Amino acid sequence: MIRDGHRWASDLLEGVPVPMLAVDGRARTIGANRAAVALFGGGDLLNRPFVTVLRHPAVVEAVDWVLDPDHHPAPLPDPMAGPAQVDGVVRLSAAVVADGRDIAADITVARLPSALGRGATIAVLDRSVTEEAEQMRRDFVANVSHELKTPLTAMIGFIETLRGPARDDAKARDRFLDIMAREAARMNRLVSDLLSLSRVQAEERRRPAGRVDLPLLLRGVLATMDQAAREAGVAVETQGIAGSQPVPGDPDQLVQVFQNLIENAIKYGGSGGYLGVSMRRIDHEPLLRGPAWAVEIRDKGEGIEGMHIPRLTERFYRVDTHRSRAQGGTGLGLAIVKHIVNRHRGRLRIDSAKGQGSSFTVILPEGVSRG
């Protein structure tokens, strides 16, 4: 019989970074660490039959066997988890219900050291988070492949036409070469954007060390977009960007941020004929818990429906894929923006409504705070 005063079991398990329970020889719970309480959401996990906490036949069998191997059948090997048991420890993978939620878990059931009495520990490693990350990685690879395949297929088609039916047609040849050059440029851009995204992600934890004259940088970006704005019939209005204001930041990356936001405002919001770029100081930005600079890029175009807004910064997410593609977009722009803003410990705020135009606000901390 295990010693009285079961707190020791929970205290012992607290040192383990995985949700873990302990049961006594009668399979009643005598210990649970905080991770287990969080996972199973139970107010009181203790002094209950184990099966009421984790009702999974394979897990219950494993616990029974570990507690009393002479009177219970040995667990069968699990194709996912390998050998069923080694030295009295059972490992298995199971889909279990925790706090009303289905999770994929790796479970390890082990006998307590005999000095502590008859009992067992059950560790439950929630694999859903890693599985989600795996799924995201697979989706990403599929998206990249698809994005590259589309221009490649077009180019292969044109090469074939140029070799065959259009071989002696000078006019068709010029036209096809133009299209091929455009498709190749798009692939080139896609690859550059992917590289840029991975670089930004890799150094996201490292805060930029430099300082940037933000109004000067904004004037510079606007100058490079001047022609595009004029061609789209967009009138540019600026506010608060006349002077000079040093702000902590990475100049190249901030150029990338504002280039994409201004380009988007012209490309997708240009129908409103208006582009507003303004900069202002916020004495206390609640999200950043301190003073900050806010740069807002506004257009009066068609706006974005609410359901798309939270997804805009996902890689390859576009409201209208055809339109974005036709304009040479890769759908990576806002993903890059988000990671750069994160690296600056800032925030990106998107306000938009269908028919109301859009506003993208980049909020950057004024000082180099910790964290």
Ligand SMILES: Nc1ncnc2c1ncn2[C@@H]1O[C@H](COP(=O)(O)OP(=O)(O)OP(=O)(O)O)[C@@H](O)[C@H]1O
């Ligand atoms: N100002 C805006 N008005 C309306 N829709 C916008 C605006 N800005 C972005 N969007 C929508 O968000 C999508 C994602 O923008 P993002 O900058 O990430 O990609 P992109 O512009 O399509 O491609 P890239 O930036 O690589 O050229 C766009 O395709 C567009 O549908």
Ligand SMILES: [Mg+2]
């Ligand atoms: Mg863009």
